[in-house]
Amino acid sequence: MSEQLITTDRQVDVSQCFNPQTGTLQRHIFTDEAIYQQELERIFARGWNFMCHESQIPAAGDFFMNWIGEDEVIVVRDREGKINVLLNSCPHRGNTVCRAEIGNTRSFFCSYHGWNFDLDGRLVGMPGEKEFYRDEIDKSVWGLSPAAKVESYRGFVFATLDPSAPALADYLGWVGRLGIDFLASKGELEFLDGVVKNRIQCNWKLAVDNLYDWYHVKVSHGTALKLGLVSDAAMAPMDQMVLLGELGHGIGGPGISEEKFQDSMRRLQAGEPASVWYDRNVADRMTGNMIEELGPVGKRSFGHPNIFPNLWVALTNQLCLRIPRGPFETELWWFTFQVNDEPEERRKFNLFMANHVFGPAGILEQDDGENWSHSTRGAKGAFGKKLPLNFAMGKGSDRMEADASGQSRIETVVNEHGQRWTYQAWQEWMQADSWETLLANHSQPPQGDC
Amino acid sequence: MSGQRNANEGTEALYAAMLRQYEVEQFLFYEADLLDSRRYDDWLTLLADDIHYWMPLRRTTTAREVDREFTRPGGMALFDNDKEILTMRVQRLSVGRAWAEDPPSRTRRLITNIRVLADADGELQVACNFKLYRTRLNSEEDSWIGRREDTLRRQGDSFVLARRHIFLEQTVILSQNLSNLF
Numbered sequence: 103m104s105e106q107l108i109t110t111d112r113q114v115d116v117s118q119c120f121n122p123q124t125g126t127l128q129r130h131i132f133t134d135e136a137i138y139q140q141e142l143e144r145i146f147a148r149g150w151n152f153m154c155h156e157s158q159i160p161a162a163g164d165f166f167m168n169w170i171g172e173d174e175v176i177v178v179r180d181r182e183g184k185i186n187v188l189l190n191s192c193p194h195r196g197n198t199v200c201r202a203e204i205g206n207t208r209s210f211f212c213s214y215h216g217w218n219f220d221l222d223g224r225l226v227g228m229p230g231e232k233e234f235y236r237d238e239i240d241k242s243v244w245g246l247s248p249a250a251k252v253e254s255y256r257g258f259v260f261a262t263l264d265p266s267a268p269a270l271a272d273y274l275g276w277v278g279r280l281g282i283d284f285l286a287s288k289g290e291l292e293f294l295d296g297v298v299k300n301r302i303q304c305n306w307k308l309a310v311d312n313l314y315d316w317y318h319v320k321v322s323h324g325t326a327l328k329l330g331l332v333s334d335a336a337m338a339p340m341d342q343m344v345l346l347g348e349l350g351h352g353i354g355g356p357g358i359s360e361e362k363f364q365d366s367m368r369r370l371q372a373g374e375p376a377s378v379w380y381d382r383n384v385a386d387r388m389t390g391n392m393i394e395e396l397g398p399v400g401k402r403s404f405g406h407p408n409i410f411p412n413l414w415v416a417l418t419n420q421l422c423l424r425i426p427r428g429p430f431e432t433e434l435w436w437f438t439f440q441v442n443d444e445p446e447e448r449r450k451f452n453l454f455m456a457n458h459v460f461g462p463a464g465i466l467e468q469d470d471g472e473n474w475s476h477s478t479r480g481a482k483g484a485f486g487k488k489l490p491l492n493f494a495m496g497k498g499s500d501r502m503e504a505d506a507s508g509q510s511r512i513e514t515v516v517n518e519h520g521q522r523w524t525y526q527a528w529q530e531w532m533q534a535d536s537w538e539t540l541l542a543n544h545s546q547p548p549q550g551d552c
Numbered sequence: 553m554s555g556q557r558n559a560n561e562g563t564e565a566l567y568a569a570m571l572r573q574y575e576v577e578q579f580l581f582y583e584a585d586l587l588d589s590r591r592y593d594d595w596l597t598l599l600a601d602d603i604h605y606w607m608p609l610r611r612t613t614t615a616r617e618v619d620r621e622f623t624r625p626g627g628m629a630l631f632d633n634d635k636e637i638l639t640m641r642v643q644r645l646s647v648g649r650a651w652a653e654d655p656p657s658r659t660r661r662l663i664t665n666i667r668v669l670a671d672a673d674g675e676l677q678v679a680c681n682f683k684l685y686r687t688r689l690n691s692e693e694d695s696w697i698g699r700r701e702d703t704l705r706r707q708g709d710s711f712v713l714a715r716r717h718i719f720l721e722q723t724v725i726l727s728q729n730l731s732n733l734f
Contacts, residue, residue, distance in 0.1 A: 201612065201614075202611075202612050202613045202614045202617070203611050203612045203613075203723065204611055204613065204620065205613055205614055205617050205620070206617065207614075294627055294628050295623055295624070295627050295628060296608075296609040296611075296623035296627055296628030296629070297609075297628075298609060298628060298630065298725075299723070299724040299725065300724060300725035300726070300727065300728070300729075300730075301724060301725070301726050301727070301728070302728045303728065321649070322649075322651065323649075324647075324648065324649030325644045325647055325648070325649050325650045328647040328648065328649070329640050329643055329644060329647065331640070433724060436628075438628055456628070457628065457629055457631075457632045458632075458633075458637060461630060462630065462725045462727065462728070462729045462730045463607075463630050463631055463729070463730035463731070465640065465641070465644065467729070468652040468729035468730065468731045469649075469650065469651040469652045469729075471652070471728030471729050472651060472652060472728060472729075473651070475728060
């Protein structure tokens with residue numbers, strides 16, 4: 103029944119909400135209920151959503167609950183080893199068939215009337231099939247609705263509800279794939295038990311645009327600087343790099359020149375201790391085959407990738423999903439990984455950073471929530487919501503340079519290219535009534551001056 | 553006569569347990585008051601140098617798999633702190649730009665159901681229930697209820713806190729942060 107899932111009877115015109123010429127954004131996109139409903143259909147149901155890492159559900163019957171917009175889905179490995187993504191809603195009355203968030207099971211049994219579903223979603227039986235249904239129910243059409251497509255990229259499982267979505271690798275494009283490669287090319291990844299989850303009273307887009315924001319770091323997270331947890335140079339370096347991919351993917355944040363990369367490698371190979379802020383990043387990239395895998399430009403980017411719409415690949419061997427819970431609420435989910443065969447010292451450092459820097463008690467992240475919730479609040483008032491926000495930093499001052507390898511990038515200072523790219527893509531996704539329209543009408547990343 | 557002596561011994565043991573219960577309660581109430589009163593530097597002096605301050609994650613599982621409810625030590629946690637990190641959390645509040653606590657939130661801690669589970673080698677294993685209530689700015693309100701397992705180490709005529717394991721009654725943390733101490 104997946105062809106019925108993507109209905110777009112609502113149509114809110116958001117074409118004037120973001121102005122790429124001026125870099126201004128209308129605030130009501132953070133508060134308007136009709137816009138939010140359209141996001142659920144045109145962004146979350148349509149796009150590829152991160153579900154889990156394969157190592158989270160290694161055995162048959164292992165499941166992990168996740169969301170596609172406001173549709174709860176069961177991500178489960180079946181007896182053939184295949185990962186299925188199933189709507190957690192019994193087709194009889196709509197009740198959930200799984201109430202745990204993790205676990206292992208032989209089947210999904212509805213607690214209302216006892217319809218029972220196999221690990222691939224197939225309806226296998228119900229009480230009274232013969233006596234009450236007189237053997238006249240066609241079980242083959244009344245299973246749990248599967249996502250239209252489920253695919254993995256390097257162990258990271260994604261799902262979409264739209265059967266006309268492009269293949270995952272094409273959707274990600276080179277920038278999205280590179281973002282995941284930042285983590286996947288480190289080696290064999292093992293999921294660390296426990297997804298850290300908390301709720302912030304903010305619109306999900308404000309949480310997403312923040313991941314590109316290297317302007318806020320020293321102000322919002324000034325205490326980490328003052329405590330010596332992070333150095334001044336590492337917190338908001340002057341060397342910044344931005345990579346932009348089709349459909350809204352991007353990578354923004356620190357990035358250094360080839361000369362600096364070579365110099366750092368030379369010093370590290372000579373056994374000199376790390377002395378410049380990026381030495382730790384370079385040392386990280388010198389492990390395994392990362393330099394070749396990430397390419398001549400990708401290896402020099404230590405920025406934050408966002409897989410559109412809402413998956414941040416953090417530098418701490420972590421992923422953070424920003425899950426919408428209505429226009430005014432967002433859930434943050436942190437997934438943490440260990441790299442097998444990683445030196446013990448680096449493993450400890452990464453766990454330390456994961457447990458102390460991010461998450462609701464994180465020394466950095468605890469200061470973010472109020473900024474985002476108050477930015478959302480600032481879009482509620484009759485006066486405030488009519489005022490534009492300024493996303494103009496660096497606009498028209500930079501250059502997208504092509505590399506012989508095909509990896510184009512902007513090398514610059516702190517900027518808002520990533521945020522502008524995100525809102526421009528958001529607008530295009532929201533205006534398009536189908537994948538066909540979106541693929542025909544979306545913007546290509548800029549070339550040259552931008 | 554021996555029966556009388558046993559009865560006296562029983563009464564003395566009860567008195568000793570009551571006295572110990574009183575000491576433990578007064579220590580925990582004092583400690584909570586320091587945090588409520590924002591006397592964080594004084595609070596730090598109550599911590600043993602080798603303290604382990606830990607709050608695991610909690611998940612909804614089926615009754616059959618309820619042993620997977622909490623994450624285990626060494627894995628992901630909301631707090632997994634030694635004294636150095638706890639000191640950093642306290643220093644954070646006084647260096648400026650600790651926005652989650654500036655303006656400071658208002659907190660009140662209720663400590664209850666206190667039980668001494670074990671008392672050996674100068675260390676008491678103490679379980680209690682708590683409620684941490686927080687208001688912030690004009691209308692924000694959060695509260696967390698949970699269980700604590702503390703190790704109180706005898707030092708002089710009082711205690712220091714050598715272990716605090718905190719088990720919240722939440723899976724998804726329903727607040728925008730955990731910027732307070734439990």
